[in-house]
Amino acid sequence: MALDFWYNEAEKKEQDEKWKQDFKNIGGDVYSFFIDTAIEKGYENREGQWDMSFEITDAMKNRQHIVVEAGVGIGKTFAYIVPLLYYHKRYKKPIVIATSTIALQEQLAADIKIIEDIIGYYPDIVLAKGQNHFLCKYRCDAYFLCEKDETIRKIYAEIEKGGCQKADWDIYIPDNIWNQINVKEFNPVFCRQNCVHKDYCFYYSLRHELLTTNGIILCNQDLLTINLRKRHNFSKEIITDRFQFVVIDEAHNLEGKVRNSYTTEVSYISLQRTVEQARKIARGLGNTIDKKLKRYYKHLDSVFDSLNLQVKDQDRIAKKENREIERYYLDRNIPALQGLKDCVHDIFLEVSMQFGVDDSYRNKDYDAELEALELQEEFWTAMLKEECEDIFWMTLNGKGKKGIVLANCPKDVNKLTERLFFSDADFTTILTSATITSGVGEDYEEGYKYFIANTNFPMEKGFIAEPKYSPFNYDEHAMIYYTEDMPHPSHERKRFIERGIDEIVRILEISKGKALILFTAKSDMLEVYEGLKERVPYRVLMQNGSASQSDTIAEFKKDVNSVLLGTGTYWEGISVEGIALSNLIIFKLPFPVPEPIIDYKTSICQDGLMEVLVPEMIIKLKQGIGRLIRSEKDFGIVSIIDSRVGEKSKAKYKRNIWEALPIKNRTSDFDEIEEFYNLLNSGKKEDVCLQKRNR
Structure with missing residues (x-):
């Protein structure tokens, strides 16, 4: 036994030494790629890019999880793909890269092929869409x-x-x-x-390939999360379990993706479908549960009638306050709920017992139907708990009680994220995005604080990299204009909308259109659209639920002087290079609206505003401002209509915002922002530099 232990330890030490030597060689290859080969091939020498790549290589060598923010233009995909390809060349083990969008998956596939051609090494690439x-x-x-x-x-x-x-x-x-x-x-x-x-x-074939490939798997974060949940539950996985490295690109979305994976949703229709399947099984077994179902529907209707009243009450208050509701609050104190839960229990018990004793039905697979009943009972049981472990809310998918969707998820999603992505010794996680930090002061680790809290990123066995700032020359190519003395966007909404439209008309005149205007609420967007379209000579486009985002963006690009109004995914989901988007307008600071998940997160903090609401807002604001400069040749202006960032503002988070934004050039002087844009548009960049030095 002692001898076996000695041999095992000796073998482990030998493997560790080989691993370190391999990564010493990989580090040399990475260095040569960025310092010599890439430059010889005509690629730019970007210090932030190769610095990021070296840090990732070291983290891989030390089996450390790593998180690194990489600004727009750094070339973060090259930064992590290069060391991973050299690793793969030596070990031939699969690699998983998970993103948030299909567009990025496809871009990654193209980037990998470019690097393959440079290196002369061609592993398989598996593009796993939903x-x-x-x-x-x-x-x-x-x-x-x-x-x-x-x-x-x-x-x-x-x-x-x-x-x-x-x-x-x-x-x-x-x-x-x-x-x-x-x-x-x-x-x-x-x-x-x-x-x-x-x-x-x-x-x-794709599903078979995902289990057997030794190549590079490009999937979305949803698929990877589901797969890791299966791994922890000892279920059959979707993806091969032989990978040693996982990359989470667009990592600022990871908390939401994990939350979605653990979210359960039920509706009147889905619950009805479940019990009707139970009725069908019972009848097939020569039994009837009609009386139980009659009692069930009585309680179900009563519960959903109560929910519908809650929705109407919240809609009435929201209308009075001129705000929108994405998630409705849920008051779990519903008298009929206990009766509904008991009914489901009785139905499940009777059907499962009958099914178990009837020989003629043993060969029929009703596991899914019985499991659906069991899950329904668990949902009502969780809702009835006095000390609830979950967050509950409602959304709407139609009118009336049959349009209500009930949802819940665990409160501690950060612990679940840690369990899935950081607790498995078999793989190391690399996290990156252009928008992870929420305010960078002298101590850059402070900027990662909100992300670390949301994901439980393991400080003791992880590496937090210094943010890599964009190589784009923001100071020469961009400036932020901020307003002073605008009405408060919530307390004086009507006046804010009216004056906001006036200000937008002035700003659009600077660039003659060519603008993207970002909103936090559809109601604001609709009102501005109606007030704007008759006052400007440019085509005004608006995000439209019936039209695809790609079609709308194509129209915007085609008509160079057009103006596009958007919300939601438009804050981070679009990329328009060139003069067609040289004027970006932020209508209102993108604070999250009050809703159950945000409320829970603020409730467990000492200062909910500064620890949750401000970081959420800053990350989204950075995403929005990131739409302006998409290439080295891009230039333009950003306008923030919301005066809470102004010099006269007493908002305690004002400094956090300015520290976090990549564009440091700013002014509240309208003439100055107009002159800045005109100089850039005329191609007189040297005059812009001179103007900066003279200020």
């Missing part, structure tokens, strides 16, 4: 078999020519049709046993 993006030929055949409409038959004829995802066909496929023919709930056992198309099904 299942709903892919065609299910089994569902497709079933759907079109019943369709006689000529237009729909033309779609089928095109699909039959070959292809695997919506973008593969030139013909327009409406969403309502695509949702009937795409992959919905992938079940490999069902596919293997029932589908005649499995041998040439792209998605079926």
Whole structure:
């Protein structure tokens, strides 16, 4: 036994020495790539990029988790892909890179191919999009078999020519049709046993490849989170378990992705579907639970009637305060709730007992239906707990009580994030984004404080890198204009909207359009749109729920002088290079609206404003301002209409905002911002530099 222990220790020491020597060589390769090879190939020497890459290499060598903010233009994808490729060249083990958007997944695939050509090494790349993006030929055949409409038959004829995802066909496929023919709930056992198309099904092959590849997997954060949950629950994983390194790009979204993964949602319709399946099982077993179901529906209606009253009350207050509601608060004190929970328990007990003793039904698989009943009982049980461990809320997906969606998630998502991404000794996590810090003073680690709190990033076994600032010359190419003496955007909303429109008209005249205006609320956006479109000679576009974001952005780019109004994903989801977006207007500081999750986070802090609300706002503000300068040649101005950042403002977070923003040039003088833009637009950058020195 002692001898075995000695041999094991000696072998481990030998492996550790080899690992360190390998990474010494990898470090040399990384250094040579950035200092010599890349420059010889015509790429710029970006100090922040290779500094970031060296830090990641060291973290990989030491098996340390690392978090690093990399400003726009650093080239963060190259910074982490280069050491990972050299690692892969030596070890041939799979690597996982998880992002938030398909656009970034596709960009990563393109970047990896560029680096492969430079290095001369070509591992497999597996691009793992969500299942709903892919065609299910089994569902497709079933759907079109019943369709006689000529237009729909033309779609089928095109699909039959070959292809695997919506973008593969030139013909327009409406969403309502695509949702009937795409992959919905992938079940490999069902596919293997029932589908005649499995041998040439792209998605079926993709799922097999994800489990067997030794290459680089590009997936979204949702898929990776689900996979790691399966790993911790000892379930069959979706992705190979042989990876040693995981990259989380756009890491500022990680908390939300983990929260979404642990969120349970129920609606009147979904609950009804569950108990009707129970009725069907019972009847099939020669039993009836109709009386129990009658009692169930009485309680269900009573509960959802109470919820509907809560929604109406909150809508009435929100309308009076001119604000929008994304998540509704939930008062769990509902008299009928205990009766509803007891009914579900009785139904589950009776159906499961009958199913268990009936020999003729033992071969039928009703596990999913019984599990749905059990989960429903767990949901009501959690809702009834006096000391609730979860956060509950409501959203709307239609009118009336049948449009209410009830949701809950665990309170301590940060602990779950730590468990999934930082507690497994088998892999190391690399986290990066352009917007992680929320205010950088003398101690840069303070800027990461909010991110660390949200993810429980392990300080003791992790490395917090100094933020890598954008190489773009913001001081020469950009300036922020801020207003003074504007009405308060919430307390005096009507006056703020009116004066805000006047200010926007003035600002748009500087650039003759060419502007993106970002809003925090759709109601503000709609009012400004109506007030603006008749007052400016430029085409005014607005984010439209019925039009795709890519189509709207394409229209904006095409009409160079147009003005685009957006909210939500427009704060971080778009990239428009060139003069078409040379004027960015922030209508209001993007503070999060009051809602149950934010309220819980503030409730466990000493200072909810400075510890939660301000960091949330600053990160989103940085994302929004990041839309302006997307390349070295870009230039422009940012205008913040909200006077809470002004010199006269007494807001205690004002300094935090200015410290966090990458553009340090700022003025409240309208003539100065106009002169700045005009000089840049005329190409007289040397005059801008001279003007700066003289100030």
